[in-house]
Amino acid sequence: MQFSNQIPHLVKEIVEGQGYVVLPDLVTPTEAKTARDLVLQLASQERQTGELVIQQAKERLYGLIYKGEIFRKLVQHPTVLSLIKAILGEDLILGGFSAHILHPQAERMGVHVDYPYWAMRSPYFLYPILEIQVIWLVEDFTEENGAPLFAPGSQKLATKPNLQQFEQTSQKITGKAGSAIISHGLCWHDTSVNSTDTSRVSILGNYTPQYIHPLENHFFAYQAEVIEQASPELKQLLRHSWRSSQNQIFAMKNFCHEL
Numbered sequence: 001m002q003f004s005n006q007i008p009h010l011v012k013e014i015v016e017g018q019g020y021v022v023l024p025d026l027v028t029p030t031e032a033k034t035a036r037d038l039v040l041q042l043a044s045q046e047r048q049t050g051e052l053v054i055q056q057a058k059e060r061l062y063g064l065i066y067k068g069e070i071f072r073k074l075v076q077h078p079t080v081l082s083l084i085k086a087i088l089g090e091d092l093i094l095g096g097f098s099a100h101i102l103h104p105q106a107e108r109m110g111v112h113v114d115y116p117y118w119a120m121r122s123p124y125f126l127y128p129i130l131e132i133q134v135i136w137l138v139e140d141f142t143e144e145n146g147a148p149l150f151a152p153g154s155q156k157l158a159t160k161p162n163l164q165q166f167e168q169t170s171q172k173i174t175g176k177a178g179s180a181i182i183s184h185g186l187c188w189h190d191t192s193v194n195s196t197d198t199s200r201v202s203i204l205g206n207y208t209p210q211y212i213h214p215l216e217n218h219f220f221a222y223q224a225e226v227i228e229q230a231s232p233e234l235k236q237l238l239r240h241s242w243r244s245s246q247n248q249i250f251a252m253k254n255f256c257h258e259l
């Protein structure tokens with residue numbers, strides 16, 4: 001597995017260092033393009049049906065797990081999952097997996113921390129860590145096309161973002177298609193302006209411990225056959241393997257072998 005001997009160093013960088021790492025070449029440029037093309041194709045369909053979430057020149061496409069094999073490959077990428085498990089523990093789940101399209105002239109989205117922190121009151125606690133975000137670069141992120149901005153080390157402050165401080169310290173993260181930015185949910189970040197004439201696409205994974213209520217409703221657009229054919233890893237991410245048809249409450253991990 002790529003980067004396997006660097007996991008402790010990468011964990012340290014995310015938790016105690018700048019708050020994020022960029023891992024290159026996790027998938028091929030062709031796979032990245034497949035994901036990008038599919039996002040744009042689905043977006044144009046969902047624009048017609050009204051399912052697409054539109055915020056001026058920005059759009060969000062949810063429920064990706066059920067919308068393409070390439071998305072199911074990305075969400076359970078072994079290198080990404082090993083790194084996140086080393087931070088959140090083995091019992092992590094998926095809070096959401098969506099695409100973010102920045103059309104030409106899209107403005108910055110606004111500096112933020114990630115869910116669940118944005119749903120909580122600041123100051124936050126540092127431990128346990130409640131979220132790790134993955135931003136998949138399904139195309140090259142450049143200085144001009146809306147690459148994200150991150151404030152290095154801001155996760156250690158465990159507070160909601162301070163705009164002035166963010167403007168002084170943030171750095172734009174560019175990279176090649178097929179890379180992923182893996183970041184601490186408390187690290188302040190934003191998108192930059194897309195000043196090109198081409199839409200920029202990212203795919204966003206939100207991973208949390210299993211006791212956090214998922215951001216996305218994984219039953220929206222649910223397809224039974226996708227779950228039936230899913231790997232054990234994906235079933236766990238969707239909390240499917242922890243559901244019982246007999247018990248009235250969701251089983252926790254220790255009980256799941258008895259179900």
Ligand SMILES: O=C(O)CCC(=O)C(=O)O
Pocket residue numbers: 100114135146147148189190191202204
């Ligand atoms: O699309 C991006 O580059 C990042 C978006 C983001 O950070 C978010 O939605 O939390």
